[in-house]
Amino acid sequence: MKKTFKIGGTHPKDSKLSSEISIETLPLSEKVYISMAQHLGAPATPVVAKGDKVLVGQVIGEPAGFISGYVHSSVSGTVADVVPMPDLAGNMVMHVAIDVEGDEWDPAIDRTDKIVTETSGTPEQLIAQIKAAGVVGMGGATFPTHVKLAPPKDKKAEYLILNGAECEPYVTADDRIMRELPKQIVIGARIMMRALSVEKCFIAIEENKPAAIDAMTKAAASFVGIEVLKMKKKYPQGGEKQLIDAITSRQVPSGALPIDTGCVVQNVATALAVYEAVQKNKPLFERVMTVTGDCLQNRKNFRVRIGTPLNDILAAVGGAPVEGNMKYISGGPMMGKAIVNLNATTQKGSSCLLMLTEKQTLRKSESNCIRCGKCAEACPMGLEPWLLNKLARVGGRYDDLEQNHIADCIECGCCLYTCPANIPLLDIIRINKAEVMKIIRARQAK
Amino acid sequence: MTDVLIALAPASLVSIYFYGLPVLLLLAVSAAACILFEFLIHKYLMGSKTEFNGLSAAVTGVLLALNLPPAAPWWIAVIGAFVAIAIAKMSFGGLGQNIFNPALVGRVFLLISFPVIMTTWSAPAGLFHNVDAFSGATPLSIINEGVKAGIPANEIIAAHNFTPLEMLFARTGGSVGEVSAIALLIGFIYLLVRRVIRPHITLSIWVTVAVMTGIFCLANPAQFSGPAFNLLTGGMLLGSIFMATDYVTSPMTAKGQIFFGVGIGVIAVLIRYFGSYPEGVSFAILIMNCVTPLLNRLKPVGFGRK
Numbered sequence: 001m002k003k004t005f006k007i008g009g010t011h012p013k014d015s016k017l018s019s020e021i022s023i024e025t026l027p028l029s030e031k032v033y034i035s036m037a038q039h040l041g042a043p044a045t046p047v048v049a050k051g052d053k054v055l056v057g058q059v060i061g062e063p064a065g066f067i068s069g070y071v072h073s074s075v076s077g078t079v080a081d082v083v084p085m086p087d088l089a090g091n092m093v094m095h096v097a098i099d100v101e102g103d104e105w106d107p108a109i110d111r112t113d114k115i116v117t118e119t120s121g122t123p124e125q126l127i128a129q130i131k132a133a134g135v136v137g138m139g140g141a142t143f144p145t146h147v148k149l150a151p152p153k154d155k156k157a158e159y160l161i162l163n164g165a166e167c168e169p170y171v172t173a174d175d176r177i178m179r180e181l182p183k184q185i186v187i188g189a190r191i192m193m194r195a196l197s198v199e200k201c202f203i204a205i206e207e208n209k210p211a212a213i214d215a216m217t218k219a220a221a222s223f224v225g226i227e228v229l230k231m232k233k234k235y236p237q238g239g240e241k242q243l244i245d246a247i248t249s250r251q252v253p254s255g256a257l258p259i260d261t262g263c264v265v266q267n268v269a270t271a272l273a274v275y276e277a278v279q280k281n282k283p284l285f286e287r288v289m290t291v292t293g294d295c296l297q298n299r300k301n302f303r304v305r306i307g308t309p310l311n312d313i314l315a316a317v318g319g320a321p322v323e324g325n326m327k328y329i330s331g332g333p334m335m336g337k338a339i340v341n342l343n344a345t346t347q348k349g350s351s352c353l354l355m356l357t358e359k360q361t362l363r364k365s366e367s368n369c370i371r372c373g374k375c376a377e378a379c380p381m382g383l384e385p386w387l388l389n390k391l392a393r394v395g396g397r398y399d400d401l402e403q404n405h406i407a408d409c410i411e412c413g414c415c416l417y418t419c420p421a422n423i424p425l426l427d428i429i430r431i432n433k434a435e436v437m438k439i440i441r442a443r444q445a446k
Numbered sequence: 447m448t449d450v451l452i453a454l455a456p457a458s459l460v461s462i463y464f465y466g467l468p469v470l471l472l473l474a475v476s477a478a479a480c481i482l483f484e485f486l487i488h489k490y491l492m493g494s495k496t497e498f499n500g501l502s503a504a505v506t507g508v509l510l511a512l513n514l515p516p517a518a519p520w521w522i523a524v525i526g527a528f529v530a531i532a533i534a535k536m537s538f539g540g541l542g543q544n545i546f547n548p549a550l551v552g553r554v555f556l557l558i559s560f561p562v563i564m565t566t567w568s569a570p571a572g573l574f575h576n577v578d579a580f581s582g583a584t585p586l587s588i589i590n591e592g593v594k595a596g597i598p599a600n601e602i603i604a605a606h607n608f609t610p611l612e613m614l615f616a617r618t619g620g621s622v623g624e625v626s627a628i629a630l631l632i633g634f635i636y637l638l639v640r641r642v643i644r645p646h647i648t649l650s651i652w653v654t655v656a657v658m659t660g661i662f663c664l665a666n667p668a669q670f671s672g673p674a675f676n677l678l679t680g681g682m683l684l685g686s687i688f689m690a691t692d693y694v695t696s697p698m699t700a701k702g703q704i705f706f707g708v709g710i711g712v713i714a715v716l717i718r719y720f721g722s723y724p725e726g727v728s729f730a731i732l733i734m735n736c737v738t739p740l741l742n743r744l745k746p747v748g749f750g751r752k
Contacts, residue, residue, distance in 0.1 A: 007749050241749065251750040365497055368542035373698025377644070382748035386698070405748065421542070 002207055004232035005242035006249075008380035010414045012169050012235055012334065014208055018292045018299040019172045023180055025303045026316055028100055032075050032307035034060065035087050036094040038347040039136040040143045041067030046096055052079045057106035057283050060096050063131075069144045070134035071096075074285035074305035076104035088310075088330045088347060090340035098307070109282045115183050116279040119191050123149075126195040126278060133277030134284045134348075139163060139238070139267035140331055142349040145274065148266070149195045151259045157196040158262030161247060162189050162203040162271055164212065165231055165238030168332025171352040173288045174268050176301045178205065178212035181272060182219035188271030190223060191278050196264055202247050203228045203268070206237055235334060236412040240265045242380055254408050269351070284348055289313075293355030295321045304350075310342045313353055320355075327361040329354040334413045364422040375415035375425055381408045385415035385425045392432040398439055406433050407440060447501035449642045453633035454508050454688065460629040461622045465516040465568070469622050475520045477507030479527035487536040494540075502541055506530055509549035509688060512623025513681065513728070514556070517568045522560060526552035546735045547695045550728050557728075567620060584620040586680045589671055590724035598668035603675060623684045630683040643691045646703035647710075651686040652677060654711025662719065670719055682714070685727035695735045702741035709734045 037043035044061030048054060054073040061071030073096075080097040087093045105111060121129070131146035151157055162185070166174040178185060189201050203220065205213045207230050220226040231237050231246060241252045243265055250261040258265055266274075269287060276282040284306075291300045291313060298317040310328070320326055329336040331352055339353075375385035388406055391397045409429055416426040462470050484503040488494050510526050530552030538544040557564045567584050585606065592602040623630070637643045655676055662670035676682065681689075690696060690710055697706050710730045717726025 007747060245749070253750045254748070256750070367496065367499070368540065370502075370542040370693045371698055372693035376698055376746050377700075379746070380749065382746045382751070384698070384746060405751065408749065408751075 002230050002232040003204075003246045004234050004237065005239075005246045005380060007245075007382050008378050008414060009234045009236065009242075010378050010417050011233070012417060014233065015169045015294070016172050016175070016208065017170065017294070018290050018301055019175050019209070021172075021176075021299055021301050023176050023288055023301045023303055026305070026308065026313065028075060028103060028305065029308050029312045031080065031097060031099055031309075032305060033085060033095040033097045033309065033345045034071060034074060034307035035345065035347055036061045036071055036096070037087065037091070038071060038142060038306070038349065039067075039069040039134075040141060041065060041069070043094060044068060044071045046082045046094060048073075048079045048082070048096060050079055050081055053077075054079060054098060055104050055106045057109050057285060059283075063144075067144055067147055069136055069146075070132060070283070072134055072283040072285045073098060074307050075100045077101035086341055086344060088339055088344045088350070089337055090344075095307075095345070110280040115187070117183075117187060119187070119194060119278070121194075121278075123195045123197060126191055129278050130195070130274055133273070133282070135270060135273045135277055136284070136348050137267055138269035138273060138287060138348060138351070140335065140349050140351060141240075142347070145266065145270055148264055149192060151196075151264070155259045156262065157198050157259060157264050158200070159248065159264070160189065160193050160196055160198050160201040161243055161263055161265045162201060162268050163238050163240070163243055163265050164203055164205040164209075164216065164268040165243060166209065167206055167233075167235045167237040167239075168334055168336070168352075169235075170292050170354050171290050171332045172292070173290045173301060173351045175209045175212050176290075177272055177288050178209070178268055179215050182212075182215040184275045185216070185268050185271045186219045186223060186226060187279065188273070188275035189226060189266075191274050192264075192266060192271065193225065198264075199225050201226045204231050204237075204243055204247060205229070206231045206233050208233045235414065236380055236410070239380060239410055239412060241410065254405060287346075287348065287350070289346060289350055290352040290354075291317055292352065293321065294360070295326075295357050296355050297321065304346050306348060307345045309345050310339065310353060313346070314342065322357055325358040327356040327358070329356065334417070335411065363424070366423050367421045369421055369423060372420060374418045374420065378414040378418040380412060380414060381405070381410060383409060385419075385429060388429050388432070389423060389425050392428050398432070398436050401432055402436050402440070406436050409433050447499075447505055449637065449640045450505045450688070451501070451508065453636045453642070454505070454512070454623075456629035456632045457512060457623045457626065457684070458508065460626040461512070461516070464625050465622065469511075469516050471520055472514055472516075472518060472523050472622060473508060473511040476511035476514075476523035476527055477504045479524045480504065480507030480510070480531050483528055483531040484536065484540075487532060488540065492536070492540065503531060506535070506548045506552075509623075510552045512684060512688075513549060513553040513621050515564060515567055515620075516622050517566060518563055522556060522563060525559075526556045529555040542694055544694055545738070546732055547689055547692050550689055550732055554728055554732065584624075584680060584724065585675070586620075586718065586724040589675075590718075593669060599671045600667045603671065620680060621684070624679075624681060627678050627683050630687055634683075634687040637687070637691075644700070644703065646700050647690050647696055647707040648686045650704045650707025651682075651690060651711045651714075654708045655682065655715055658712065658715045662715075676715065676718065680718075680725045681727040685714075685731055686710070689728075690731050690734075695738055697738050697741035697744070699742070699744055699746045701744040701746075702738075705741050705744070706734050706738065709737060 042065035077100045135145040136142040217228045244263045273284045289304045328339040480503040481500040530548040534548040534551035535544045656673040659673045659676045663672035713730035714726040
């Protein structure tokens, strides 16, 4: 039985062009720039200075608050500078620039391929190890994993859900790690189950990844309480709230957190990072990233060090695939963000570098709303995007927008994708949601 | 919009086959007039800078023609097109802004202004035949007149051989688009398969009409015609498939659409049974169009909300 969420959803073409391409390690760059804001929450505080020598896996940034995280060096060499520069999204963020010299790892890291199955340690110890390794949610939201694994005292986790849905078109990074490193992922899940003290873990994978489902089912067979579920191919199946609904039929109440349904959702790539952190003592300084696009011949699933300039990745696949204007997206085409600057560098949440031609990304001219209601039909949160658009365009009607639940929007883009009048619904909702959230926060602060 | 035109093609072609070239002329004049009026108003009266797209006007034009009697003169279509586009659509602000279905406003305007022309039906003949403008009457008007004259409805139906099979395939007298139920149903299936419309409105109209006429017919078969007859005659299929489902003038959520369909079904049956007009689908849809903004207040099912 294929499971799926109950409300809305769309079916974009999945375009998993790079699903049969094995993971390959990207050669080291000459210089990397490691962002201090790779996680949700407060940016890390740099703890190295210009001229310092660093090893691979050495701490270069320390958490600056409860929701924050450690940042490690992904290379060995000399710190060239600690300087603010634009990150992937174009925000000015403190970066540590390192001139790469050789590839010398922190000796504490277990670099062998041996799979370490046995787990030990109390939940507190495991969470401390995960925190020290700088593990964050690698599906894109980059919420610090150690915070998610330690829910407030009054909330009790019942299920761990591993998110391997990968419902974004084009992206195949999770597919590849599930095929190539299934045991490690399952052990990572086991560690998180221990940390959360839960007995049951579901691993959710969309039906368009049969090889990954097979590999994960085999790997999970030797563990008690871990079950692989085949999910219907429907966007946004991998949305945290949608996944919980699909698997447990529990809906996260409006304004509440997933833990209120007794579920903790973690990405499969995060599970892999947890395995490496706890079993191999290896901090999160590299990840698998898909480099793809219809226009690109030389598609790759690269193992990339954090802080690698996108220009170096582009050079590794033979440069820009077509002449003229291109659009580069970090992440998938539905929720990914357009990259402002190819000098920007990869982060812990960078799952994909997607290349689109000008023709693919041209927006058709907007016409009047014809009140077809397709946006409301597609919205997985049961919102009315047409109404939000209308209210937003009047200007200033934030109370009406709030009453129509704009804060519930998960920004999946289903409305924009289905709109026959080409109205930029998501853009308008996103801008106004940010305003409404500001107002809500200001009210709560009082 | 292209999909809607494709969905209307079977009904249009069957009609051209049975009624001949005059129907082709009606379709062409009506569509061309609608596009022209919309273009002129869009460009010169409203001074819009946005790109003009005539597809939605073309759909209105084809629907209007399908709602005219086959023997109607071409200038009727021009007047209807003007009312539909200039008054019912553009004066509200153009595409997406109108409250009432433009083609139906055009039709009802013509029905009230030119009652003789608009109720002079011809029997389906064939391509290249001149339309015989005085030989036919619609099944609905036959029943309406007959029952008023005191003849039991079931006897009229039997006498005129209005079997469901006969009406399903073709050759029921009436408006251009009403000639073949099968052709309309093919269009309906096409619209569903292409996900242009959802079935909620159409099906809720059908169910309402079937249930309501079923009860009336069981209670008094001499006075009231039955479900099959009512579903297959007049503008019921054309209206429920193509007019009631118009995006702009119908509710947006599933809940609203079901209420909308039920309302149309009830009003249409009441007009047919008790009104002075033999046919009530156009009026029913227009009346429910008024309620659409209210029905849009029915919210979709929210995620994690009560």
